[in-house]
Amino acid sequence: MQQRRIYLDNSATTYTDERVLQEMLPYFGQVYGNASSQHFFGRDALKAVDKAREKIAAAIGCKPSEIYFTSGGTESDNWAIKGLAHARADRGRHIITTSIEHPAVMKTCAALEKEGFEVTYLPVDSEGIISLDELEKSIRKDTVLISVMIANNEMGAIQPFRQIGEIAKKHSVIFHTDAVQAVGNVPIDVVKDNIDMLSMSAHKFYGPKGVGVLYKKNGLKIGRFMDGGEQERNMRASTLNTPAIVGMGKAIEIAVADMTENNAHISALRDYFVSQVLEKIDHIYFNGPKDMSKRLPSNANFSFEYIEGESILMLLDMAGIAVSSGSACSSGSLEPSYVLLSVGVPIEVAHGSIRFSFGKNNTVEEVDYTVKVLVDTVNKLREISPLFKSVKGESKYV
Amino acid sequence: MYNDKVREAFANPKNVGFIEDADGVGKVGNAACGDIMEISLKIKDDVIVDAKFRTFGCAAAIATSSTATEMVKGKTLDEALNLTNAEVVEELEGLPPQKIHCSVLAEEAIKEAINDYRSKRGK
Numbered sequence: 391m392q393q394r395r396i397y398l399d400n401s402a403t404t405y406t407d408e409r410v411l412q413e414m415l416p417y418f419g420q421v422y423g424n425a426s427s428q429h430f431f432g433r434d435a436l437k438a439v440d441k442a443r444e445k446i447a448a449a450i451g452c453k454p455s456e457i458y459f460t461s462g463g464t465e466s467d468n469w470a471i472k473g474l475a476h477a478r479a480d481r482g483r484h485i486i487t488t489s490i491e492h493p494a495v496m497k498t499c500a501a502l503e504k505e506g507f508e509v510t511y512l513p514v515d516s517e518g519i520i521s522l523d524e525l526e527k528s529i530r531k532d533t534v535l536i537s538v539m540i541a542n543n544e545m546g547a548i549q550p551f552r553q554i555g556e557i558a559k560k561h562s563v564i565f566h567t568d569a570v571q572a573v574g575n576v577p578i579d580v581v582k583d584n585i586d587m588l589s590m591s592a593h594k595f596y597g598p599k600g601v602g603v604l605y606k607k608n609g610l611k612i613g614r615f616m617d618g619g620e621q622e623r624n625m626r627a628s629t630l631n632t633p634a635i636v637g638m639g640k641a642i643e644i645a646v647a648d649m650t651e652n653n654a655h656i657s658a659l660r661d662y663f664v665s666q667v668l669e670k671i672d673h674i675y676f677n678g679p680k681d682m683s684k685r686l687p688s689n690a691n692f693s694f695e696y697i698e699g700e701s702i703l704m705l706l707d708m709a710g711i712a713v714s715s716g717s718a719c720s721s722g723s724l725e726p727s728y729v730l731l732s733v734g735v736p737i738e739v740a741h742g743s744i745r746f747s748f749g750k751n752n753t754v755e756e757v758d759y760t761v762k763v764l765v766d767t768v769n770k771l772r773e774i775s776p777l778f779k780s781v782k783g784e785s786k787y788v
Numbered sequence: 789m790y791n792d793k794v795r796e797a798f799a800n801p802k803n804v805g806f807i808e809d810a811d812g813v814g815k816v817g818n819a820a821c822g823d824i825m826e827i828s829l830k831i832k833d834d835v836i837v838d839a840k841f842r843t844f845g846c847a848a849a850i851a852t853s854s855t856a857t858e859m860v861k862g863k864t865l866d867e868a869l870n871l872t873n874a875e876v877v878e879e880l881e882g883l884p885p886q887k888i889h890c891s892v893l894a895e896e897a898i899k900e901a902i903n904d905y906r907s908k909r910g911k
Contacts, residue, residue, distance in 0.1 A: 774850060777844050
Protein backbone atom coordinates (compact mmCIF):
# COMPACT_ATOMS: atom_id res chain seq x y z
CA MET A 391 0.00 0.00 0.00
CA GLN A 392 1.20 3.48 -0.83
CA GLN A 393 2.47 5.24 2.29
CA ARG A 394 0.20 8.09 3.31
CA ARG A 395 1.65 11.58 3.15
CA ILE A 396 -0.21 14.10 5.27
CA TYR A 397 1.41 17.49 5.68
CA LEU A 398 0.53 19.26 8.94
CA ASP A 399 3.57 21.49 9.14
CA ASN A 400 2.38 24.50 7.17
CA SER A 401 3.93 26.94 9.65
CA ALA A 402 7.36 25.54 8.75
CA THR A 403 6.71 26.06 5.07
CA THR A 404 3.96 25.68 2.49
CA TYR A 405 4.00 24.14 -0.95
CA THR A 406 4.30 26.52 -3.88
CA ASP A 407 0.85 27.11 -5.33
CA GLU A 408 0.59 25.88 -8.94
CA ARG A 409 -0.54 29.33 -10.15
CA VAL A 410 2.54 30.83 -8.48
CA LEU A 411 4.84 28.30 -10.11
CA GLN A 412 3.33 28.96 -13.56
CA GLU A 413 3.81 32.71 -13.09
CA MET A 414 7.47 32.15 -12.18
CA LEU A 415 8.51 29.76 -14.95
CA PRO A 416 9.03 32.25 -17.82
CA TYR A 417 11.49 34.18 -15.65
CA PHE A 418 14.00 31.34 -15.64
CA GLY A 419 14.50 30.57 -19.31
CA GLN A 420 12.84 33.35 -21.27
CA VAL A 421 12.87 36.61 -19.33
CA TYR A 422 16.23 36.00 -17.73
CA GLY A 423 17.74 39.49 -17.87
CA ASN A 424 19.26 41.17 -14.85
CA ALA A 425 16.62 43.62 -13.62
CA SER A 426 19.37 46.21 -13.15
CA SER A 427 20.53 46.04 -16.80
CA GLN A 428 19.61 48.91 -19.09
CA HIS A 429 18.90 46.86 -22.21
CA PHE A 430 15.56 45.31 -23.11
CA PHE A 431 16.37 41.99 -21.40
CA GLY A 432 16.86 43.87 -18.16
CA ARG A 433 13.88 46.16 -18.67
CA ASP A 434 11.56 43.18 -19.13
CA ALA A 435 12.76 41.69 -15.87
CA LEU A 436 12.45 45.02 -14.09
CA LYS A 437 8.89 45.37 -15.30
CA ALA A 438 8.03 42.04 -13.65
CA VAL A 439 9.81 43.03 -10.43
CA ASP A 440 7.95 46.33 -10.32
CA LYS A 441 4.64 44.56 -10.83
CA ALA A 442 5.39 42.20 -7.93
CA ARG A 443 6.43 45.14 -5.78
CA GLU A 444 3.09 46.82 -6.47
CA LYS A 445 1.15 43.69 -5.53
CA ILE A 446 3.03 43.30 -2.25
CA ALA A 447 2.59 46.99 -1.42
CA ALA A 448 -1.13 46.74 -2.12
CA ALA A 449 -1.43 43.68 0.15
CA ILE A 450 -0.20 45.58 3.22
CA GLY A 451 -1.32 49.09 2.30
CA CYS A 452 2.02 50.76 1.65
CA LYS A 453 3.75 52.38 -1.33
CA PRO A 454 5.80 50.27 -3.75
CA SER A 455 8.82 52.42 -2.88
CA GLU A 456 8.60 51.14 0.69
CA ILE A 457 9.14 47.50 -0.32
CA TYR A 458 12.68 46.04 -0.25
CA PHE A 459 13.29 42.52 -1.49
CA THR A 460 15.45 40.29 0.70
CA SER A 461 16.31 36.60 0.98
CA GLY A 462 13.57 35.94 3.53
CA GLY A 463 12.23 36.61 7.01
CA THR A 464 15.52 36.16 8.82
CA GLU A 465 17.34 38.70 6.69
CA SER A 466 14.47 41.18 6.97
CA ASP A 467 14.46 40.86 10.78
CA ASN A 468 18.23 41.22 11.01
CA TRP A 469 18.28 44.21 8.70
CA ALA A 470 15.36 46.04 10.33
CA ILE A 471 16.55 45.63 13.90
CA LYS A 472 20.29 46.07 13.46
CA GLY A 473 19.83 48.74 10.82
CA LEU A 474 17.55 50.83 13.01
CA ALA A 475 19.57 50.30 16.18
CA HIS A 476 22.80 51.38 14.51
CA ALA A 477 21.19 54.33 12.75
CA ARG A 478 19.73 55.67 15.99
CA ALA A 479 22.46 54.67 18.44
CA ASP A 480 23.19 58.33 19.20
CA ARG A 481 19.55 58.85 20.26
CA GLY A 482 19.29 55.83 22.48
CA ARG A 483 20.35 52.24 22.87
CA HIS A 484 17.25 50.57 24.31
CA ILE A 485 15.09 48.05 22.46
CA ILE A 486 11.85 46.39 23.56
CA THR A 487 10.85 42.98 22.28
CA THR A 488 9.15 39.86 23.70
CA SER A 489 10.28 36.58 25.20
CA ILE A 490 8.57 34.55 22.46
CA GLU A 491 10.05 36.00 19.27
CA HIS A 492 11.46 33.78 16.55
CA PRO A 493 15.23 33.17 16.83
CA ALA A 494 15.71 35.58 13.90
CA VAL A 495 14.66 38.40 16.25
CA MET A 496 15.89 36.88 19.53
CA LYS A 497 19.42 36.28 18.36
CA THR A 498 19.59 39.61 16.54
CA CYS A 499 18.71 41.33 19.81
CA ALA A 500 21.25 39.20 21.66
CA ALA A 501 23.92 40.27 19.15
CA LEU A 502 23.04 43.92 19.79
CA GLU A 503 23.28 43.35 23.55
CA LYS A 504 26.88 42.29 23.01
CA GLU A 505 27.45 45.63 21.30
CA GLY A 506 26.15 47.43 24.38
CA PHE A 507 22.48 47.87 23.51
CA GLU A 508 19.94 47.15 26.24
CA VAL A 509 17.02 44.87 25.43
CA THR A 510 13.80 44.41 27.41
CA TYR A 511 12.16 41.04 26.75
CA LEU A 512 8.50 41.46 27.65
CA PRO A 513 6.94 38.41 29.32
CA VAL A 514 3.68 36.95 28.01
CA ASP A 515 0.62 35.67 29.84
CA SER A 516 -0.41 32.02 29.96
CA GLU A 517 -1.82 32.29 26.42
CA GLY A 518 1.24 33.94 24.93
CA ILE A 519 0.03 37.54 24.76
CA ILE A 520 2.01 40.55 26.03
CA SER A 521 0.55 43.15 28.37
CA LEU A 522 0.07 46.55 26.72
CA ASP A 523 0.46 48.27 30.11
CA GLU A 524 3.75 46.57 30.63
CA LEU A 525 4.86 47.54 27.14
CA GLU A 526 4.05 51.18 27.76
CA LYS A 527 5.77 51.15 31.15
CA SER A 528 8.90 49.66 29.58
CA ILE A 529 9.32 52.59 27.20
CA ARG A 530 12.18 54.84 28.29
CA LYS A 531 13.67 58.06 26.99
CA ASP A 532 16.37 56.08 25.22
CA THR A 533 14.01 53.48 23.68
CA VAL A 534 14.48 53.53 19.91
CA LEU A 535 12.67 50.39 18.80
CA ILE A 536 9.78 48.09 19.67
CA SER A 537 9.92 44.77 17.82
CA VAL A 538 6.93 42.51 18.46
CA MET A 539 5.80 39.71 16.17
CA ILE A 540 2.22 39.76 14.92
CA ALA A 541 1.69 36.01 15.33
CA ASN A 542 3.80 33.43 17.12
CA ASN A 543 5.20 30.55 15.10
CA GLU A 544 4.78 27.90 17.81
CA MET A 545 1.46 28.64 19.52
CA GLY A 546 -0.12 30.91 16.92
CA ALA A 547 -0.87 33.64 19.48
CA ILE A 548 -1.77 36.91 17.75
CA GLN A 549 -0.49 39.99 19.57
CA PRO A 550 -2.62 43.15 19.86
CA PHE A 551 -0.40 44.67 17.17
CA ARG A 552 -2.70 47.56 16.30
CA GLN A 553 -2.61 48.81 19.89
CA ILE A 554 1.16 48.23 19.96
CA GLY A 555 1.40 50.47 16.89
CA GLU A 556 -0.61 53.18 18.65
CA ILE A 557 1.56 53.04 21.74
CA ALA A 558 4.73 53.20 19.67
CA LYS A 559 3.42 56.19 17.74
CA LYS A 560 2.32 57.98 20.91
CA HIS A 561 5.84 57.69 22.32
CA SER A 562 7.61 58.30 18.99
CA VAL A 563 9.29 54.91 19.08
CA ILE A 564 9.79 52.93 15.87
CA PHE A 565 7.64 49.77 15.60
CA HIS A 566 8.98 46.78 13.72
CA THR A 567 6.99 43.58 13.44
CA ASP A 568 7.99 40.09 12.35
CA ALA A 569 4.88 39.25 10.34
CA VAL A 570 6.29 36.08 8.81
CA GLN A 571 3.51 33.88 10.22
CA ALA A 572 0.81 36.50 9.84
CA VAL A 573 0.92 37.64 6.22
CA GLY A 574 -1.82 35.87 4.30
CA ASN A 575 -3.64 34.92 7.52
CA VAL A 576 -4.17 38.23 9.29
CA PRO A 577 -5.34 41.43 7.55
CA ILE A 578 -2.58 44.04 7.80
CA ASP A 579 -2.60 47.73 6.90
CA VAL A 580 0.74 49.24 7.83
CA VAL A 581 -0.58 52.81 7.73
CA LYS A 582 -3.67 52.26 9.88
CA ASP A 583 -1.77 49.88 12.14
CA ASN A 584 1.13 52.33 12.62
CA ILE A 585 3.77 49.81 11.56
CA ASP A 586 7.11 51.36 10.58
CA MET A 587 8.88 48.18 9.48
CA LEU A 588 7.55 44.71 8.72
CA SER A 589 9.28 41.44 7.80
CA MET A 590 7.68 38.74 5.66
CA SER A 591 8.66 35.58 3.82
CA ALA A 592 7.03 34.22 0.65
CA HIS A 593 7.22 30.50 1.45
CA LYS A 594 4.82 30.87 4.37
CA PHE A 595 1.97 31.82 2.02
CA TYR A 596 2.37 29.35 -0.83
CA GLY A 597 5.18 31.25 -2.52
CA PRO A 598 8.75 30.14 -3.22
CA LYS A 599 11.50 29.79 -0.60
CA GLY A 600 14.46 32.14 -0.45
CA VAL A 601 12.64 35.41 -1.00
CA GLY A 602 11.20 37.88 1.47
CA VAL A 603 10.48 41.53 1.95
CA LEU A 604 11.27 44.25 4.40
CA TYR A 605 8.68 47.01 4.35
CA LYS A 606 10.24 50.22 5.61
CA LYS A 607 8.29 53.42 5.89
CA ASN A 608 9.59 56.13 3.58
CA GLY A 609 11.75 58.67 5.39
CA LEU A 610 12.83 56.24 8.09
CA LYS A 611 16.61 55.94 7.96
CA ILE A 612 18.35 52.62 8.51
CA GLY A 613 21.75 51.42 7.35
CA ARG A 614 22.39 49.16 4.38
CA PHE A 615 22.47 45.49 5.19
CA MET A 616 24.96 44.36 2.57
CA ASP A 617 27.59 46.30 0.70
CA GLY A 618 27.80 45.93 -3.04
CA GLY A 619 25.74 47.09 -5.98
CA GLU A 620 23.09 49.77 -5.93
CA GLN A 621 20.00 47.56 -6.10
CA GLU A 622 16.88 48.41 -4.11
CA ARG A 623 17.46 52.19 -4.04
CA ASN A 624 21.05 51.54 -2.94
CA MET A 625 19.79 49.85 0.24
CA ARG A 626 20.21 46.12 -0.43
CA ALA A 627 22.96 44.99 -2.76
CA SER A 628 22.67 41.78 -4.79
CA THR A 629 21.10 40.91 -8.13
CA LEU A 630 17.34 40.72 -7.81
CA ASN A 631 15.96 37.18 -7.83
CA THR A 632 13.38 37.88 -10.50
CA PRO A 633 11.59 34.49 -10.63
CA ALA A 634 11.25 34.34 -6.83
CA ILE A 635 10.10 37.95 -6.64
CA VAL A 636 7.51 37.34 -9.35
CA GLY A 637 6.36 34.27 -7.40
CA MET A 638 6.09 36.23 -4.18
CA GLY A 639 3.96 38.87 -5.89
CA LYS A 640 1.58 36.27 -7.26
CA ALA A 641 1.47 34.38 -3.95
CA ILE A 642 0.55 37.41 -1.88
CA GLU A 643 -2.08 38.45 -4.42
CA ILE A 644 -3.73 35.03 -4.12
CA ALA A 645 -3.29 34.89 -0.34
CA VAL A 646 -5.01 38.21 0.23
CA ALA A 647 -7.79 37.56 -2.29
CA ASP A 648 -8.52 34.12 -0.78
CA MET A 649 -7.85 34.99 2.86
CA THR A 650 -11.44 34.81 4.11
CA GLU A 651 -12.17 31.58 2.29
CA ASN A 652 -8.88 29.90 3.26
CA ASN A 653 -9.11 30.96 6.88
CA ALA A 654 -12.65 29.58 7.13
CA HIS A 655 -11.58 26.20 5.72
CA ILE A 656 -8.34 25.96 7.72
CA SER A 657 -9.78 27.09 11.04
CA ALA A 658 -12.72 24.69 10.66
CA LEU A 659 -10.27 21.79 10.22
CA ARG A 660 -8.14 22.99 13.11
CA ASP A 661 -11.14 23.44 15.42
CA TYR A 662 -12.42 19.97 14.57
CA PHE A 663 -8.97 18.49 15.19
CA VAL A 664 -8.60 20.25 18.55
CA SER A 665 -12.03 19.14 19.76
CA GLN A 666 -11.33 15.53 18.73
CA VAL A 667 -7.94 15.48 20.43
CA LEU A 668 -9.27 17.01 23.66
CA GLU A 669 -12.12 14.51 23.66
CA LYS A 670 -9.99 11.45 23.01
CA ILE A 671 -6.73 12.08 24.85
CA ASP A 672 -6.34 12.84 28.56
CA HIS A 673 -3.50 14.55 30.36
CA ILE A 674 -2.73 17.13 27.73
CA TYR A 675 -2.19 20.87 27.57
CA PHE A 676 -3.67 22.89 24.72
CA ASN A 677 -1.03 25.62 24.41
CA GLY A 678 -1.68 29.18 23.30
CA PRO A 679 -4.92 31.20 23.22
CA LYS A 680 -8.10 29.25 24.00
CA ASP A 681 -10.05 31.96 22.24
CA MET A 682 -9.51 30.82 18.67
CA SER A 683 -9.94 34.35 17.32
CA LYS A 684 -6.67 35.23 19.07
CA ARG A 685 -4.62 32.60 17.30
CA LEU A 686 -3.62 31.81 13.75
CA PRO A 687 -6.32 29.75 12.00
CA SER A 688 -3.76 27.09 11.14
CA ASN A 689 -2.23 26.45 14.54
CA ALA A 690 -2.83 23.78 17.18
CA ASN A 691 -0.17 23.09 19.79
CA PHE A 692 -0.43 20.38 22.43
CA SER A 693 1.80 19.08 25.20
CA PHE A 694 1.21 15.42 25.94
CA GLU A 695 2.10 14.59 29.52
CA TYR A 696 4.44 11.72 30.41
CA ILE A 697 5.85 11.30 26.90
CA GLU A 698 8.46 13.04 24.80
CA GLY A 699 7.84 15.09 21.64
CA GLU A 700 10.46 13.62 19.34
CA SER A 701 9.09 10.12 19.95
CA ILE A 702 5.61 11.34 19.06
CA LEU A 703 6.93 13.08 15.95
CA MET A 704 8.80 9.93 14.87
CA LEU A 705 5.80 7.62 15.23
CA LEU A 706 3.58 10.08 13.36
CA ASP A 707 6.27 10.34 10.69
CA MET A 708 6.31 6.56 10.33
CA ALA A 709 2.54 6.65 9.85
CA GLY A 710 2.89 9.30 7.12
CA ILE A 711 2.02 12.40 9.13
CA ALA A 712 4.42 15.37 9.13
CA VAL A 713 4.34 17.64 12.18
CA SER A 714 6.88 19.57 14.16
CA SER A 715 8.05 19.38 17.72
CA GLY A 716 8.28 22.95 18.93
CA SER A 717 9.94 25.14 16.35
CA ALA A 718 11.33 23.14 13.45
CA CYS A 719 14.48 25.26 13.63
CA SER A 720 15.14 24.07 17.18
CA SER A 721 14.88 20.35 16.47
CA GLY A 722 18.24 18.80 17.09
CA SER A 723 18.48 20.96 20.17
CA LEU A 724 17.79 19.14 23.41
CA GLU A 725 16.28 22.11 25.19
CA PRO A 726 12.50 22.30 25.27
CA SER A 727 10.91 25.26 23.56
CA TYR A 728 11.54 28.62 25.31
CA VAL A 729 8.22 29.79 23.91
CA LEU A 730 6.27 27.10 25.78
CA LEU A 731 8.30 27.62 28.94
CA SER A 732 7.47 31.33 28.82
CA VAL A 733 3.72 30.62 28.89
CA GLY A 734 4.22 28.52 31.99
CA VAL A 735 4.22 24.99 30.58
CA PRO A 736 6.28 22.94 33.11
CA ILE A 737 9.65 21.92 31.70
CA GLU A 738 8.95 18.16 31.87
CA VAL A 739 5.67 18.70 30.01
CA ALA A 740 7.20 21.05 27.45
CA HIS A 741 9.36 18.15 26.26
CA GLY A 742 6.19 16.47 25.02
CA SER A 743 4.96 19.24 22.73
CA ILE A 744 3.82 18.99 19.14
CA ARG A 745 2.73 21.69 16.72
CA PHE A 746 0.14 20.80 14.10
CA SER A 747 -0.26 23.51 11.45
CA PHE A 748 -2.95 23.12 8.83
CA GLY A 749 -2.97 24.37 5.26
CA LYS A 750 -5.45 25.07 2.50
CA ASN A 751 -5.12 21.61 0.96
CA ASN A 752 -5.75 19.56 4.11
CA THR A 753 -9.00 17.59 4.39
CA VAL A 754 -11.37 16.35 7.09
CA GLU A 755 -10.42 12.80 6.18
CA GLU A 756 -6.76 13.62 6.89
CA VAL A 757 -7.74 15.04 10.26
CA ASP A 758 -9.67 11.86 11.13
CA TYR A 759 -6.70 9.67 10.21
CA THR A 760 -4.33 11.90 12.19
CA VAL A 761 -6.51 11.78 15.31
CA LYS A 762 -6.65 7.99 15.11
CA VAL A 763 -2.88 7.63 14.69
CA LEU A 764 -2.23 10.21 17.40
CA VAL A 765 -4.39 8.38 19.94
CA ASP A 766 -2.53 5.12 19.21
CA THR A 767 0.84 6.87 19.36
CA VAL A 768 0.17 8.53 22.69
CA ASN A 769 -1.14 5.29 24.19
CA LYS A 770 1.83 3.34 22.94
CA LEU A 771 4.40 5.78 24.30
CA ARG A 772 2.62 6.10 27.63
CA GLU A 773 2.69 2.32 27.88
CA ILE A 774 6.48 2.55 27.59
CA SER A 775 6.81 5.54 29.93
CA PRO A 776 7.70 5.01 33.60
CA LEU A 777 5.91 8.28 34.40
CA PHE A 778 2.51 7.12 33.37
CA LYS A 779 0.91 4.71 35.77
CA SER A 780 -2.65 4.38 34.80
CA VAL A 781 -4.82 3.25 37.66
CA LYS A 782 -8.48 3.72 36.80
CA GLY A 783 -7.59 6.79 34.79
CA GLU A 784 -5.43 8.29 37.52
CA SER A 785 -1.85 9.11 36.86
CA LYS A 786 0.95 11.05 38.42
CA TYR A 787 4.61 11.76 38.22
CA VAL A 788 6.65 9.31 40.22
CA MET B 789 18.40 11.19 10.88
CA TYR B 790 18.06 7.73 12.46
CA ASN B 791 19.11 4.58 10.62
CA ASP B 792 16.67 1.73 9.93
CA LYS B 793 17.90 -0.37 12.83
CA VAL B 794 17.26 2.44 15.33
CA ARG B 795 13.87 3.16 13.77
CA GLU B 796 12.91 -0.51 14.07
CA ALA B 797 14.09 -0.79 17.70
CA PHE B 798 12.12 2.36 18.49
CA ALA B 799 8.94 1.42 16.64
CA ASN B 800 8.85 -2.17 17.90
CA PRO B 801 10.76 -2.15 21.17
CA LYS B 802 11.42 -5.40 23.01
CA ASN B 803 11.20 -5.97 26.78
CA VAL B 804 8.79 -3.14 27.53
CA GLY B 805 7.41 -3.25 31.05
CA PHE B 806 8.36 -3.74 34.66
CA ILE B 807 9.24 -7.02 36.39
CA GLU B 808 7.01 -6.98 39.47
CA ASP B 809 9.25 -9.32 41.50
CA ALA B 810 12.48 -7.84 40.15
CA ASP B 811 15.75 -8.56 41.91
CA GLY B 812 17.27 -5.24 40.92
CA VAL B 813 15.89 -1.95 39.62
CA GLY B 814 17.82 0.98 38.19
CA LYS B 815 16.30 4.34 37.35
CA VAL B 816 18.33 7.17 35.88
CA GLY B 817 17.75 10.56 34.24
CA ASN B 818 15.08 13.10 35.11
CA ALA B 819 11.93 14.47 33.52
CA ALA B 820 13.25 18.03 33.29
CA CYS B 821 16.06 16.85 31.04
CA GLY B 822 13.58 14.96 28.91
CA ASP B 823 14.63 11.40 29.59
CA ILE B 824 14.13 8.84 32.32
CA MET B 825 15.08 5.22 31.96
CA GLU B 826 14.00 2.46 34.35
CA ILE B 827 15.38 -1.05 33.99
CA SER B 828 14.27 -4.01 36.09
CA LEU B 829 16.19 -7.29 36.20
CA LYS B 830 15.44 -10.85 37.22
CA ILE B 831 18.64 -12.51 38.35
CA LYS B 832 19.35 -16.17 39.01
CA ASP B 833 22.76 -17.54 40.04
CA ASP B 834 24.45 -14.28 39.06
CA VAL B 835 22.95 -14.47 35.57
CA ILE B 836 20.40 -11.99 34.19
CA VAL B 837 17.47 -14.18 33.20
CA ASP B 838 15.07 -11.38 32.34
CA ALA B 839 15.25 -7.64 31.75
CA LYS B 840 12.52 -5.09 31.13
CA PHE B 841 12.45 -1.33 30.69
CA ARG B 842 10.21 1.69 30.81
CA THR B 843 11.51 4.88 29.25
CA PHE B 844 10.36 8.46 28.96
CA GLY B 845 12.40 9.99 26.19
CA CYS B 846 13.19 10.41 22.55
CA ALA B 847 13.34 7.70 19.90
CA ALA B 848 17.03 7.07 20.61
CA ALA B 849 16.36 6.61 24.33
CA ILE B 850 13.66 4.04 23.62
CA ALA B 851 15.74 2.23 20.99
CA THR B 852 18.80 2.00 23.27
CA SER B 853 16.63 0.77 26.16
CA SER B 854 15.27 -2.01 23.99
CA THR B 855 18.69 -2.97 22.63
CA ALA B 856 20.52 -2.78 25.97
CA THR B 857 17.95 -5.01 27.71
CA GLU B 858 18.24 -7.51 24.85
CA MET B 859 22.03 -7.49 25.14
CA VAL B 860 22.22 -8.17 28.88
CA LYS B 861 19.78 -11.06 28.94
CA GLY B 862 21.72 -14.28 29.57
CA LYS B 863 24.84 -12.40 30.66
CA THR B 864 26.49 -12.79 34.07
CA LEU B 865 26.42 -9.72 36.28
CA ASP B 866 30.11 -9.06 35.71
CA GLU B 867 29.66 -9.33 31.96
CA ALA B 868 26.67 -6.98 32.12
CA LEU B 869 28.61 -4.46 34.20
CA ASN B 870 31.19 -4.35 31.43
CA LEU B 871 28.60 -3.46 28.81
CA THR B 872 29.48 -0.02 27.47
CA ASN B 873 27.31 2.52 25.72
CA ALA B 874 29.63 2.22 22.72
CA GLU B 875 28.63 -1.44 22.35
CA VAL B 876 24.95 -0.52 22.50
CA VAL B 877 25.50 2.14 19.83
CA GLU B 878 27.45 -0.36 17.73
CA GLU B 879 24.62 -2.89 18.00
CA LEU B 880 22.29 -0.17 16.67
CA GLU B 881 24.77 0.60 13.88
CA GLY B 882 25.21 4.16 15.06
CA LEU B 883 23.32 7.10 16.55
CA PRO B 884 23.38 10.79 15.64
CA PRO B 885 26.10 12.55 17.72
CA GLN B 886 23.64 14.60 19.78
CA LYS B 887 21.88 11.35 20.81
CA ILE B 888 24.88 9.49 22.20
CA HIS B 889 23.98 10.57 25.73
CA CYS B 890 20.86 8.38 25.51
CA SER B 891 23.04 5.29 25.19
CA VAL B 892 25.01 6.38 28.26
CA LEU B 893 21.70 6.42 30.12
CA ALA B 894 21.07 2.76 29.21
CA GLU B 895 24.52 1.74 30.43
CA GLU B 896 23.97 3.64 33.69
CA ALA B 897 20.50 2.16 34.27
CA ILE B 898 21.84 -1.38 33.95
CA LYS B 899 24.74 -0.65 36.31
CA GLU B 900 22.35 0.86 38.81
CA ALA B 901 20.01 -2.14 38.63
CA ILE B 902 22.90 -4.52 39.27
CA ASN B 903 24.18 -2.38 42.13
CA ASP B 904 20.66 -2.33 43.56
CA TYR B 905 20.59 -6.13 43.45
CA ARG B 906 24.03 -6.42 45.07
CA SER B 907 23.30 -3.92 47.80
CA LYS B 908 20.07 -5.73 48.64
CA ARG B 909 22.02 -8.97 48.92
CA GLY B 910 24.47 -7.23 51.24
CA LYS B 911 27.46 -7.74 49.00
